[in-house]
Amino acid sequence: MACEVKLAAFTPDAARVAASAARLCYSASRASDLFDGLDSEKTGEFLLKLRKIGHLSPFEHAVFTFAIDGLSRVASHQLVRHRLASFSQQSQRYVTMGAQRVVTPPSVAAIPEAAAIFEEQANAAHAAYQRLAELGVPKEDARFILPHGWETSLMLTMNARELHHFFSLRLCRRAQWEIRFLATKMLALVRSCALELFDSSGPPCLTDGTCHEEHGCGRPYANIDELLLDQL
Amino acid sequence: MACEVKLAAFTPDAARVAASAARLCYSASRASDLFDGLDSEKTGEFLLKLRKIGHLSPFEHAVFTFAIDGLSRVASHQLVRHRLASFSQQSQRYVTMGAQRVVTPPSVAAIPEAAAIFEEQANAAHAAYQRLAELGVPKEDARFILPHGWETSLMLTMNARELHHFFSLRLCRRAQWEIRFLATKMLALVRSCALELFDSSGPPCLTDGTCHEEHGCGRPYANIDELLLDQL
Amino acid sequence: MACEVKLAAFTPDAARVAASAARLCYSASRASDLFDGLDSEKTGEFLLKLRKIGHLSPFEHAVFTFAIDGLSRVASHQLVRHRLASFSQQSQRYVTMGAQRVVTPPSVAAIPEAAAIFEEQANAAHAAYQRLAELGVPKEDARFILPHGWETSLMLTMNARELHHFFSLRLCRRAQWEIRFLATKMLALVRSCALELFDSSGPPCLTDGTCHEEHGCGRPYANIDELLLDQL
Amino acid sequence: MACEVKLAAFTPDAARVAASAARLCYSASRASDLFDGLDSEKTGEFLLKLRKIGHLSPFEHAVFTFAIDGLSRVASHQLVRHRLASFSQQSQRYVTMGAQRVVTPPSVAAIPEAAAIFEEQANAAHAAYQRLAELGVPKEDARFILPHGWETSLMLTMNARELHHFFSLRLCRRAQWEIRFLATKMLALVRSCALELFDSSGPPCLTDGTCHEEHGCGRPYANIDELLLDQL
Numbered sequence: 001m002a003c004e005v006k007l008a009a010f011t012p013d014a015a016r017v018a019a020s021a022a023r024l025c026y027s028a029s030r031a032s033d034l035f036d037g038l039d040s041e042k043t044g045e046f047l048l049k050l051r052k053i054g055h056l057s058p059f060e061h062a063v064f065t066f067a068i069d070g071l072s073r074v075a076s077h078q079l080v081r082h083r084l085a086s087f088s089q090q091s092q093r094y095v096t097m098g099a100q101r102v103v104t105p106p107s108v109a110a111i112p113e114a115a116a117i118f119e120e121q122a123n124a125a126h127a128a129y130q131r132l133a134e135l136g137v138p139k140e141d142a143r144f145i146l147p148h149g150w151e152t153s154l155m156l157t158m159n160a161r162e163l164h165h166f167f168s169l170r171l172c173r174r175a176q177w178e179i180r181f182l183a184t185k186m187l188a189l190v191r192s193c194a195l196e197l198f199d200s201s202g203p204p205c206l207t208d209g210t211c212h213e214e215h216g217c218g219r220p221y222a223n224i225d226e227l228l229l230d231q232l
Numbered sequence: 233m234a235c236e237v238k239l240a241a242f243t244p245d246a247a248r249v250a251a252s253a254a255r256l257c258y259s260a261s262r263a264s265d266l267f268d269g270l271d272s273e274k275t276g277e278f279l280l281k282l283r284k285i286g287h288l289s290p291f292e293h294a295v296f297t298f299a300i301d302g303l304s305r306v307a308s309h310q311l312v313r314h315r316l317a318s319f320s321q322q323s324q325r326y327v328t329m330g331a332q333r334v335v336t337p338p339s340v341a342a343i344p345e346a347a348a349i350f351e352e353q354a355n356a357a358h359a360a361y362q363r364l365a366e367l368g369v370p371k372e373d374a375r376f377i378l379p380h381g382w383e384t385s386l387m388l389t390m391n392a393r394e395l396h397h398f399f400s401l402r403l404c405r406r407a408q409w410e411i412r413f414l415a416t417k418m419l420a421l422v423r424s425c426a427l428e429l430f431d432s433s434g435p436p437c438l439t440d441g442t443c444h445e446e447h448g449c450g451r452p453y454a455n456i457d458e459l460l461l462d463q464l
Numbered sequence: 465m466a467c468e469v470k471l472a473a474f475t476p477d478a479a480r481v482a483a484s485a486a487r488l489c490y491s492a493s494r495a496s497d498l499f500d501g502l503d504s505e506k507t508g509e510f511l512l513k514l515r516k517i518g519h520l521s522p523f524e525h526a527v528f529t530f531a532i533d534g535l536s537r538v539a540s541h542q543l544v545r546h547r548l549a550s551f552s553q554q555s556q557r558y559v560t561m562g563a564q565r566v567v568t569p570p571s572v573a574a575i576p577e578a579a580a581i582f583e584e585q586a587n588a589a590h591a592a593y594q595r596l597a598e599l600g601v602p603k604e605d606a607r608f609i610l611p612h613g614w615e616t617s618l619m620l621t622m623n624a625r626e627l628h629h630f631f632s633l634r635l636c637r638r639a640q641w642e643i644r645f646l647a648t649k650m651l652a653l654v655r656s657c658a659l660e661l662f663d664s665s666g667p668p669c670l671t672d673g674t675c676h677e678e679h680g681c682g683r684p685y686a687n688i689d690e691l692l693l694d695q696l
Numbered sequence: 697m698a699c700e701v702k703l704a705a706f707t708p709d710a711a712r713v714a715a716s717a718a719r720l721c722y723s724a725s726r727a728s729d730l731f732d733g734l735d736s737e738k739t740g741e742f743l744l745k746l747r748k749i750g751h752l753s754p755f756e757h758a759v760f761t762f763a764i765d766g767l768s769r770v771a772s773h774q775l776v777r778h779r780l781a782s783f784s785q786q787s788q789r790y791v792t793m794g795a796q797r798v799v800t801p802p803s804v805a806a807i808p809e810a811a812a813i814f815e816e817q818a819n820a821a822h823a824a825y826q827r828l829a830e831l832g833v834p835k836e837d838a839r840f841i842l843p844h845g846w847e848t849s850l851m852l853t854m855n856a857r858e859l860h861h862f863f864s865l866r867l868c869r870r871a872q873w874e875i876r877f878l879a880t881k882m883l884a885l886v887r888s889c890a891l892e893l894f895d896s897s898g899p900p901c902l903t904d905g906t907c908h909e910e911h912g913c914g915r916p917y918a919n920i921d922e923l924l925l926d927q928l
Binding site for chain 3: 236238240241242243244245246249252253254256257258259260261262263264266267289290292293295297299300301318319320321322323326327328330385386387389391
Binding site for chain 1: 700702704705706707708709710713716717718720721722723724725726727728730731753754756757759761763764765782783784785786787790791792794849850851853855
């Protein structure tokens with residue numbers, strides 16, 4: 001039911017790259033010497049300070065690529081609205097949808113009657129898709145009848161600055177559940193390889209103690225572990 | 233069946249703004265004097281030369297906003313992949329889909345049996361959506377069962393440089409039919425208000441006499457009128 | 465001494481365009497009907513609410529083009545770091561720098577001895593530029609000896625979302641004085657033609673009552689008039 | 697005299713990451729399985745074909761970070777105009793310019809009298825900078841008198857798609873000599889670690905056998921080795 005996410009690639013030593021880029025702005029050193037003397041502790045402290053004062057551009061040098069499977073096209077349509085990122089997505093113009101692959105939302109799965117209607121309808125849609133193809137309709141047109149919840153696969157590259165922005169929007173309890181689940185997995189992955197860059201990240205309730213939602217949920221996150229455990 | 237497009241706003245005197253920006257790069261004049269002496273003919277010639285030599289940045293100062301209705305989410309998912317643009321799109325999280333609104337592809341409409349299957353399935357999907365809502369499923373989750381061809385509305389802002397790029401990709405005969413139809417309408421609209429900027433625009437067969445497609449169609453466009461008449 | 469700024473073009477009825485784009489996201493109306501019933505008061509209230517909840521993308525449909533003269537290349541180098549904008553700048557490769565045109569910083573002008581040194585050195589630099597040209601050095605290389613404070617002209621296009629971001633950074637009392645002066649002029653100009661879009665704009669002390677500077681100035685702006693009067 | 701460039705970081709296995717992203721678009725495989733069976737030869741062939749047909753987005757997943765020292769601010773002002781890139785640059789607001797560091801253009805160095813004038817003027821400018829500082833002028837204002845050819849250091853991150861675009865513009869014989877030299881060094885570096893991605897890259901004369909310059913140089917590059925040897 002839920003999407004799978006893996007790290008396909010990332011900038012080696014990403015936190016140190018970002019920290020040395022930031023150092024360059026304030027230092028008479030040469031760009032090629034900036035790695036010298038940057039241990040993990042100094043790096044972490046320095047990056048924390050940068051985020052606090054809003055000096056975010058050095059975070060752009062740290063880049064992460066994710067392989068994502070089983071995400072609905074509902075969620076991917078939202079995801080590709082993030083313009084400061086790179087996407088390669090499976091094409092329904094060229095790839096035949098051979099079996100029913102629709103993401104079932106938890107709210108549907110939780111109601112047996114709803115789940116049955118949903119499943120039946122998803123199967124009927126796929127049968128119609130196949131029937132249209134048999135009648136000579138190109139698959140790029142037959143797909144118009146497939147449910148919007150159909151699964152897709154994609155590769156996504158985002159830098160650490162945009163990831164922080166992405167997490168601030170998409171890890172809010174008010175975000176759509178599927179992109180929020182995706183964001184949680186992504187955050188766990190980048191923390192596993194570059195913790196200094198993502199020591200703190202998430203919605204404003206967590207990072208700033210504030211909330212900008214029109215109708216807030218009233219349940220601010222106390223810390224990042226609560227946020228991660230909430231979903232994973 | 234087909235989307236509707238209107239110009240919601242555009243830079244007044246757009247061609248002259250772009251031409252005077254280009255002039256600034258090569259001139260000792262002040263930025264605020266550059267409009268002087270730029271008549272329509274000079275503007276057109278100058279813009280043509282700029283495109284020929286690939287000096288495209290001045291075209292960015294001319295900006296166009298389109299109101300689009302009746303576009304499928306299949307097409308809008310492609311459309312929002314153009315990152316150098318601004319989008320505001322109707323949300324299926326917040327807006328109830330009150331009646332069946334699915335775009336029927338021409339290839340489906342052309343085969344009576346296919347059209348009947350498509351229509352029946354679209355109606356069944358909408359009925360399931362309504363039934364799920366009655367069972368307490370939030371509309372943001374019920375929409376997972378709606379067909380991907382469901383209609384959407386959006387506002388799109390793009391500058392003339394990106395529009396030329398958009399037209400070069402999306403007006404090719406190999407482009408998906410719906411986004412190609414949208415692009416044709418957009419080109420006709422911008423030509424109606426800023427012809428000097430879009431005197432020539434479209435796929436490489438039209439603008440450069442070349443083709444980069446892996447499997448070309450073998451039917452290059454002879455001129456822009458042929459391209460416009462092909463769809464409108 | 466100080467740069468001159470004019471509005472060269474802007475989206476007509478800009479505030480209403482942005483407001484109707486935002487409305488589209490939450491409404492079952494068609495994109496082409498959204499202007500209906502949006503008077504100035506409703507528009508202003510709606511836009512204020514959008515900024516408060518951080519729904520900023522509709523502001524991208526409102527676009528402004530500025531003609532700027534007499535800005536130093538020190539400031540233009542900073543300015544072009546704003547990547548979500550379009551620039552056309554006078555080229556020192558192609559345009560001969562015929563007379564000494566260096567921006568004198570107020571801190572220099574305030575000290576007679578400093579002003580005399582600055583003026584003399586600027587003149588000597590221009591004389592060297594001319595002498596190099598006479599010796600056969602191309603002007604694109606002779607300019608290496610011209611002061612970094614040399615004047616430039618440019619055209620700049622930015623949408624209202626990025627303008628708000630620009631103003632939040634560049635109207636802080638800690639910003640470099642020249643880009644801050646430029647930003648103040650730009651804010652005054654956009655307020656003159658689209659007040660509802662820029663009812664409130666500026667550094668965080670003014671808009672949110674907060675400060676992110678490492679070494680704050682301790683003099684938060686009380687209101688936007690104080691900010692505008694501070695410079696103009 | 698000439699800038700120094702090092703690779704500070706890059707996507708490991710960059711060519712294979714780009715190739716597998718492209719594969720995903722046309723394949724029913726899962727995103728997480730796409731590396732399987734992609735050897736170096738297949739990767740190279742596939743990437744070549746992608747460039748030929750203009751499917752460039754997969755190249756965005758391969759990212760490169762450069763540490764650059766000794767570049768003039770003339771060149772860095774041009775460089776930062778490439779908006780699809782990330783920059784961290786040494787600040788003249790915060791860093792004191794302790795010694796004369798001006799890039800001397802080759803055309804100046806080649807004429808002894810010009811070189812003498814240039815050197816003398818650069819020294820005088822730095823002396824004025826120091827004198828202004830002694831008189832109490834902040835260094836952010838004193839720098840207005842420093843030559844535009846002053847050296848800077850920066851870190852630059854660009855993906856392979858934008859690098860190809862950068863190389864197509866900046867490796868032309870008509871490009872400004874310093875940014876052309878920088879681009880040549882960057883191309884040599886990325887070829888050393890991801891040759892399959894940059895098998896062919898450079899101005900249109902080299903990659904397409906065409907030229908878009910208004911006043912072409914009449915000396916098209918025959919191959920990439922000629923281009924690299926021309927500068928390094």
